Amino acid sequence: MTLLRERLGGAAVLGIPLIWIAVFMLLPYAIIATYSFWIKQYPTFVPAFQFGNYLNLFTDPQYSKVLIRTLKVSLLVSFFAFLLGYPFAYFLAFRCRSQALRTWLYMAVIAPLWVSYLLRAYVWKTILGTEGILNSFLMSVGILSEPSDIFLYNQFAMVVTLTYIFIPFMVMPVYTSLEKIPRNLVEASADLGMRPIPTFLRITLPLSMPGVAAGFTMTFCLTFGDFVAPFLVGGPDGNLVASVIVTQFGTALNWPMGSALAIFVLVIVLAVLSLSDRVERAFSPKEA
Amino acid sequence: MASIIELDKLSKHYASIAAVDDVSFSVEDGEFVTLLGPSGCGKSTLLRMIGGFEEPSGGVIRLAGQDVTWTPPYRRDVNMVFQDYALFPHMTIGENIAYGLKLMKLGRTETAQRVTDALELVGLHDKIDQRPHQLSGGQRQRIALARAIVRQPKVLLLDEPLSALDAKLREQMQLELKHLHEKVGITFIMVTHDQTEALVMSDRVVVMEKGRVAQEGSPHLLYDHPRTPYVANFIGTTNFLDGQIARAAEGTARISVAGVELEAVTDSPRRAGEAITLGFRPEKVRLLSEGESGENEIPGEIAEVVYYGLGLRLAVAVAGGGRVYVDSLLPDRLADTAVPAVGQPVRMALSPGNIFLFDAEVA
Numbered sequence: 001m002t003l004l005r006e007r008l009g010g011a012a013v014l015g016i017p018l019i020w021i022a023v024f025m026l027l028p029y030a031i032i033a034t035y036s037f038w039i040k041q042y043p044t045f046v047p048a049f050q051f052g053n054y055l056n057l058f059t060d061p062q063y064s065k066v067l068i069r070t071l072k073v074s075l076l077v078s079f080f081a082f083l084l085g086y087p088f089a090y091f092l093a094f095r096c097r098s099q100a101l102r103t104w105l106y107m108a109v110i111a112p113l114w115v116s117y118l119l120r121a122y123v124w125k126t127i128l129g130t131e132g133i134l135n136s137f138l139m140s141v142g143i144l145s146e147p148s149d150i151f152l153y154n155q156f157a158m159v160v161t162l163t164y165i166f167i168p169f170m171v172m173p174v175y176t177s178l179e180k181i182p183r184n185l186v187e188a189s190a191d192l193g194m195r196p197i198p199t200f201l202r203i204t205l206p207l208s209m210p211g212v213a214a215g216f217t218m219t220f221c222l223t224f225g226d227f228v229a230p231f232l233v234g235g236p237d238g239n240l241v242a243s244v245i246v247t248q249f250g251t252a253l254n255w256p257m258g259s260a261l262a263i264f265v266l267v268i269v270l271a272v273l274s275l276s277d278r279v280e281r282a283f284s285p286k287e288a
Numbered sequence: 289m290a291s292i293i294e295l296d297k298l299s300k301h302y303a304s305i306a307a308v309d310d311v312s313f314s315v316e317d318g319e320f321v322t323l324l325g326p327s328g329c330g331k332s333t334l335l336r337m338i339g340g341f342e343e344p345s346g347g348v349i350r351l352a353g354q355d356v357t358w359t360p361p362y363r364r365d366v367n368m369v370f371q372d373y374a375l376f377p378h379m380t381i382g383e384n385i386a387y388g389l390k391l392m393k394l395g396r397t398e399t400a401q402r403v404t405d406a407l408e409l410v411g412l413h414d415k416i417d418q419r420p421h422q423l424s425g426g427q428r429q430r431i432a433l434a435r436a437i438v439r440q441p442k443v444l445l446l447d448e449p450l451s452a453l454d455a456k457l458r459e460q461m462q463l464e465l466k467h468l469h470e471k472v473g474i475t476f477i478m479v480t481h482d483q484t485e486a487l488v489m490s491d492r493v494v495v496m497e498k499g500r501v502a503q504e505g506s507p508h509l510l511y512d513h514p515r516t517p518y519v520a521n522f523i524g525t526t527n528f529l530d531g532q533i534a535r536a537a538e539g540t541a542r543i544s545v546a547g548v549e550l551e552a553v554t555d556s557p558r559r560a561g562e563a564i565t566l567g568f569r570p571e572k573v574r575l576l577s578e579g580e581s582g583e584n585e586i587p588g589e590i591a592e593v594v595y596y597g598l599g600l601r602l603a604v605a606v607a608g609g610g611r612v613y614v615d616s617l618l619p620d621r622l623a624d625t626a627v628p629a630v631g632q633p634v635r636m637a638l639s640p641g642n643i644f645l646f647d648a649e650v651a
Contacts, residue, residue, distance in 0.1 A: 182372070182374065184370045184371075184372065184374040185374050185376060187339075187341050187361070187368075187370070187374070188368070188370055188374035188375075188376075189376075189387070190340075190341075190360065190361040190362045191339060191340075191341075191361050191362070191366075191367055191368045191388075191436075192362075192367070192387050192388030192435070192439065193362050193363075193388055193390075193391045193392070193439070194362055194387075194390075194391065195362050202387075203376060206378050207377070207378060283378065
């Protein structure tokens with residue numbers, strides 16, 4: 001009896017989260033996957049098993065264009081986050097001597113994560129808008145004579161906003177991996193005749209690749225699924241795939257198409273995850 | 289022989305603390321010199337300044353006659369074996385060793401040959417394609433050595449190279465390092481806090497205390513003629529007793545200590561009445577058997593007996609509250625019967641030449 005009770009206890013501990021995952025994660029995925037093969041027949045959808053929706057992703061320019069744009073924006077955001085985040089993390093890990101300053105700077109990057117996402121995206125509206133800070137600054141120094149609307153509602157604005165929002169996800173893993181590099185490896189490289197820049201390229205950068213891969217994955221995947229920034233600062237040519245999915249389930253009333261898009265996004269994200277996992281493993285120094 | 293390294297009034301200050309304070313000494317070409325001292329005595333900082341990893345606050349470092357005080361490490365013809373080896377984890381053993389040859393423009397065959405030679409020197413040529421994490425601690429240590437030696441530097445610096453190894457392996461590596469030094473003929477400067485290591489391996493030992501050189505000399509000289517109680521205590525074990533000069537003469541003095549008067553040899557002139565600390569090694573003390581008499585007899589009572597395989601260490605309480613350690617090797621198994629008992633009164637003898645005299649205020 002007691003054995004049975006113990007097993008029941010174990011089953012309950014494991015079972016409840018498993019049921020939760022099954023009901024609220026796997027089941028919805030299954031439903032979406034099923035929908036993706038259905039056919040839209042206004043005003044409803046009929047069950048079917050065909051790949052027309054998936055084919056549309058590539059043949060219908062309204063979808064393929066958005067997918068390519070999303071890919072481009074995601075890559076740009078990841079790239080700029082790397083370009084800005086890596087030197088910052090490097091400075092924190094290697095150059096910043098004062099522990100207090102390091103903590104403060106690190107917090108300065110992380111703290112915005114505690115502020116509402118919407119608010120952070122909105123901030124850029126006030127910076128880039130016609131009444132915004134950028135415009136008033138450019139006018140005050142005499143570069144512009146009247147407010148310009150070229151900064152907001154385009155892909156540039158979107159990349160800037162998303163880079164700002166997701167940069168902590170680049171800085172955190174890169175900083176962690178840089179921090180883990182023993183300082184004496186850098187000293188050993190200098191000792192063996194290597195100057196600072198070759199030392200960085202041969203020792204520091206390769207050893208921080210796991211962090212870069214993790215940061216790249218996070219910024220890429222988060223951007224790929226974002227639909228708030230396009231809505232706030234994106235403008236007419238700034239649609240990303242996530243906002244298209246929202247439309248398909250809303251006003252366009254095309255659940256099968258939306259489902260196919262969603263599954264496609266899922267596949268891309270999983271592909272990126274497994275790729276970065278491989279990069280991380282290739283560069284990770286294995287411990288004996 | 290010419291000096292390969294000359295340190296001239298070298299100092300390193302961190303804020304108000306002097307890690308290295310006005311250190312001057314030189315190292316001959318081909319010598320094996322050890323910097324010995326407890327942690328925090330500045331020995332590692334000194335080594336890192338020679339390697340170029342710390343900038344001195346003052347003084348000059350000359351390498352083969354050239355001032356290298358401000359030369360960055362990558363332009364100094366010295367190489368370092370780091371304490372935890374600092375092998376590059378993302379490279380194979382072969383790549384690790386070839387790393388330092390990259391900029392020497394040796395050509396492919398020459399590089400490969402040198403890597404093979406270096407690996408053969410440390411007996412690990414079969415590990416060339418493995419990665420550091422696949423090797424044991426002792427093997428990594430040897431690879432670190434090979435990587436530093438392959439560049440044929442003027443001076444090899446070793447920062448506590450054996451401290452991460454277990455006792456048995458450490459003993460073996462001590463001799464291996466010594467042989468390696470003889471084979472390659474490069475000057476070795478090693479840092480250690482282990483006095484045995486220093487005595488076994490080096491031609492010359494520099495004992496450091498609070499950022500300064502306490503004494504330097506051959507292991508033999510330091511052991512038999514320590515200049516201060518600090519050195520006497522750091523190298524080997526020393527008994528210290530406080531006494532007073534009773535009578536002084538040319539080269540000798542009589543000291544009243546522990547209720548008796550002892551004869552000692554002295555280098556410096558002493559005055560009668562002067563307070564003094566005397567030191568002597570536990571193994572230089574002889575226990576007298578009944579009826580036997582010897583020089584400088586000190587009576588006492590056995591307080592503790594410690595057996596350590598090779599012999600016995602006795603703690604003997606003497607008059608005046610002091611304790612004297614006496615080491616004696618056990619003569620075969622007969623010793624079982626001869627082991628002294630706690631509480632037994634004994635007499636010890638000590639030859640005058642084996643007593644160190646230190647000024648009392650230094651102690």
